[in-house]
Amino acid sequence: xxxxxxxxxxxxxxxxxxxxxxxxxxxxxxxxGIDPDEALTYHGVCHPCLLLPVDERNELAExxxxxxxxxxxxxxxxxxxDADKN
Numbered sequence: 001x002x003x004x005x006x007x008x009x010x011x012x013x014x015x016x017x018x019x020x021x022x023x024x025x026x027x028x029x030x031x032x033g034i035d036p037d038e039a040l041t042y043h044g045v046c047h048p049c050l051l052l053p054v055d056e057r058n059e060l061a062e063x064x065x066x067x068x069x070x071x072x073x074x075x076x077x078x079x080x081x082d083a084d085k086n
Contacts, residue, residue: 003046004077005060013046024079040076 001010008015020028020036028034049057061081 001042001044003049004043004064005045005049005057008046008048013048015044015046016050017041017044020076020080024076027079028076 001015002008003013003015017037017040020040025036028036028039049060052060058081061077065077065081
């Protein structure tokens with residue numbers, strides 16, 4: 001498993017599954033037939049990143065979105081970030 005924000009692996013830090021709000025989980029399942037627990041098994045957010053102040057964590061998320069080549073994953077990160085702000 002790898003942190004989507006900083007790139008650390010599970011060997012380097014404790015990582016929780018990618019935090020998605022219930023609304024985003026339902027949307028992924030309803031619109032795309034994607035079970036986020038299955039689809040995002042290899043990506044999450046490490047505890048050091050979760051402990052960062054919100055502004056720093058959001059900056060890492062924005063950088064991850066910009067550097068991510070996979071459009072689908074960029075959209076997932078963006079939606080999770082937007083859900084976190086609400």
